[in-house]
Amino acid sequence: xxxxxxxxxxxxxxxxxxxxxxxxxxxxxxxxxxxxxxxxxxxxxxxxxxxxxxxxxxxxxxxxxxxxxxxxxxxxxxxxxxxxxxxxxxxxxxxxxxxxxxxxx
Amino acid sequence: xxxxxxxxxxxxxxxxxxxxxxxxxxxxxxxxxxxxxxxxxxxxxxxxxxxxxxxxxxxxxxxxxxxxxxxxxxxxxxxxxxxxxxxxxxxxxxxxxxxxxxxxxxxxxxxxxxxxxxxxxxxxxxxxxxxxxxxxxxxxxxxxxxxxxxxxxxxxxxxxxxxxxxxxxxxxxxxxxxxxxxxxxxxxxxxxxxxxxxxxxxx
Numbered sequence: 001x002x003x004x005x006x007x008x009x010x011x012x013x014x015x016x017x018x019x020x021x022x023x024x025x026x027x028x029x030x031x032x033x034x035x036x037x038x039x040x041x042x043x044x045x046x047x048x049x050x051x052x053x054x055x056x057x058x059x060x061x062x063x064x065x066x067x068x069x070x071x072x073x074x075x076x077x078x079x080x081x082x083x084x085x086x087x088x089x090x091x092x093x094x095x096x097x098x099x100x101x102x103x104x105x
Numbered sequence: 106x107x108x109x110x111x112x113x114x115x116x117x118x119x120x121x122x123x124x125x126x127x128x129x130x131x132x133x134x135x136x137x138x139x140x141x142x143x144x145x146x147x148x149x150x151x152x153x154x155x156x157x158x159x160x161x162x163x164x165x166x167x168x169x170x171x172x173x174x175x176x177x178x179x180x181x182x183x184x185x186x187x188x189x190x191x192x193x194x195x196x197x198x199x200x201x202x203x204x205x206x207x208x209x210x211x212x213x214x215x216x217x218x219x220x221x222x223x224x225x226x227x228x229x230x231x232x233x234x235x236x237x238x239x240x241x242x243x244x245x246x247x248x249x250x251x252x253x254x255x256x257x258x259x260x261x262x263x264x265x266x267x268x269x270x271x272x273x274x275x276x277x278x279x280x281x282x283x284x285x286x287x288x289x290x291x292x293x294x295x296x297x298x299x300x301x302x303x304x305x306x307x308x
Binding site: 007008010011015017029043045046047050051052053054055056057058059061062063065066067069070073074077083097 | 141142144148152154156157160161166169170173174177178181195239240243244247258261262263266267268279283284286287290291293294297
């Protein structure tokens, strides 16, 4: 196996999705190539360190904000449908009422 | 009838087993069909994950919160783009990715942001006491990576289980994802060592 091929296999190994055959090929190459062995050790250490970053929990206000946004959307949609349905029936649409009924009596 | 009675009893008792059985994609199709309340379940299932992705992309908690809100509101606005064969998580990350990149572009076009973005983020009132110096340095090194490299690395390290899934999101081959993630990891290490060498670990 050439040095160029180690990149993809090493990334597979880091992700934990390397096949047994590929792991064997990678290990065999690393055993004979000091440059790749050093590179693999550095990449593994960086990958592990990155994985140690805390899993931050979002603030509670995010949930409140989402529910407010959802409620506002639902209110807008409901107004939209109410106005569409009254326009259809012609009951409270201002244009229809101007035509059908005098505004002042 | 007994089954219905059981379900209603479980719901009354706050047992959410029946809700959990509904897949993400089913829920999003309900949203698309007008039952927008189903989005609340999707929010509960995925907002923390999306928040962490946005936080890692922007390095800014306030921006990450704004982006999560923006993404969920966009799901309502663009609900009809969720097709019958769409998968929810990649769809969500697709919207999240565009929102993050747009945010980063806006930040970069800001006359202060371009050069001072690191200093700005470093000066944010983050909860430093929760993290040791090394974690903070890794976090800041991540922010110094070019956005496209940061993205492929964040997706590879944290968000997806396989390179094939990332390849779908980034619209490239799995091989290309691995090569790009490798390059990004290498650069991250170099940035980290530079910063550590400059004594930034103590700042």
